[in-house]
Amino acid sequence: MRALTWQGKREVEVQDVPDPVIQEPTDAIVRITTTAICGSDLHLYEVLGAYLNPGDVLGHEAMGIVEEVGSEVTHIAPGDRVVVPFNISCGRCWMCSRGLYAQCETTQVRDQGKGAALFGYTSLYGSVPGGQAQFLRVPQAHFGPIKVPHEGPDTRFVYLSDILPTAWQAVAYADVPTGGTLAVIGLGPVGQFATRIALAQGVERVIGVDLVPERLDLAGKHGVEVLDVRDVDDVAATLLEMTGGRGPDATIDAVGMEAHGSPRAQAAQTAVGLLPDALARPLVDRFAVDRLDALHTAIKSVRRGGTVSVSGVYGGEADPMPMMEMFDRGVQLRMGQCHVKRWIDDIMPMVLDETDPLGTSDLATHLLPLEQAPHGYEIFQAKQDACIKVLLNP
Incomplete structure (x- = not known):
């Protein structure tokens, strides 16, 4: 089959790879009809390459048609149309029984000290081949795949794999009080959905913060009050001013580890990325820092006693945090990989x-054939050609 593989920093390639086969009775094989490039995939493209090997199949947002199932898979059958959650969970363990599917104890990558295995996301999360491919082997398929109707375009359903429940969890964790204000830092795909979900749930005032014109315009079309970072000197101070000096009741960091406005951390990430993997991995594991401008903005702008909800991905182990300010102001912080099936x-x-x-x-601005996936990564990372979200058709 054809699949998108990682080859090196900012280098991905569509290659022929072996077709997946059933390996366990809880497996399924899904023929992929639509798969997406996620903002988290861009971290692999740029920062987390030390944990990838040439030929690793990428991608964790996918849907398609079931081709084959193992003997213990009964809730789906060949011919069913399904969406595949990005985290691989058993649905049976102690964590899963509490709705903490991203911490599934059956698939936890214990040798790396990480939570549930993820599709297409480095050795840190199990090195499970991903969904930017013609076919996908789905472990724990007795629980994971989400059956959807055969009617309706893939664009209606594919986001259930990751970014839609991720945005839903971000809003749920923000816990905006009745009549309150929510600020969403970052209007990429997750930020876009978070603003829409908040408005649909009745949040009175939703402010979206970004610096990309197309993202700001799209959010504005959906009724979001937008703040262009390029127009202000201090985003946190501006959000305080916009809310009578008190600050939003909750903020969402929908950016993550590669935020703009963090030049020293960017330089550190770049320097580590130039090292051989054997040297880079221990540095990332023990001393890595993230670009924290978005997170610090979310923390410094939220009102006293407010909540900061973090959906952006972070990988640092030595990140400086404004602890005195967080403690003094009584800021609550909630975060983590999305527990996809908890919200479906x-x-x-x-x-x-x-x-x-x-x-x-x-949401999708670019629908490309799988063979053009390298181009999709390039324009998505560089924010070229008004790119907000890329979908691939194998």
């Missing part, structure tokens, strides 16, 4: 609604 029953009615209240139909 809540989200599905909106996805099935013909009025498309979350705007799933207008």
Whole structure:
């Protein structure tokens, strides 16, 4: 089959790789009809390459048609149309029984000290071949895949694999009080959905913060009050001013480890990325720092006693944090990989609604064949050609 493989920093290539096969009775094989490039994939493209090997198949946002199932898979069958959650969970363990699917104890990558295995996401998370491919082997398929109707375009459903539940969890964790204000830092795909979800749930005021014109315009079309970073000297101070000096009741960091405005951390990430993997891995594991401008903005702008919800991915082990300010102001911090299946029953009615209240139909700006995936990565990372979200068709 054809699949998108990692070859080196900023270098991905579509190659022929072996077709996946059933290995365990809880496996399924899915023929991929649509797969997406996620903002988290860009961290592999740039920062986390030390944990990849040439030929690793990337991608963790995928959906398609079931081709084959193992003997213990009964809730889906060949011919079913399914979305595959990005985290691999058993649904049976202590963590899963509490809805903490991203911490599944059956698939935890214990030798790396990490949570549940993820599709297409480095040796830190199990080196499981990903979904930017023609076919995908799905472990724990007795629980994971989400069955969806055969009617309707893939664009309606594919985001259930990651960014839609990730945004839903971000808003849930933000816990905006009635009549409150939410600020979303970063209007990439997760930030876009977070603002729409918040408005759909009745949050009175939603402010979206970014510096990319196309992202700001798209959020504005959905009723979001937007703040262009390029127009202000201090984003946190501006958010305080916009909310009467108190600050938003909650903020969401939808950016993560590669935020703009953190030149020293960017230089450190770049320097580590130039080292051989054998030297880079221990540095990343023990001393890595993230570009924290978005997170610090979220912390410094939220009101006293407010909540900061973090959905952006971080990988640093030595990140400086404004602890005195966080403690003094009583800031609550909630974060983590999304527990995808925990939120699906809540989200599905909106996805099935013909009025498309979350705007799933207008998020993708680029629909490309799988063979053009390298181009998709390039324009998504560089924010070229008004790119907000790339979908690939194998």
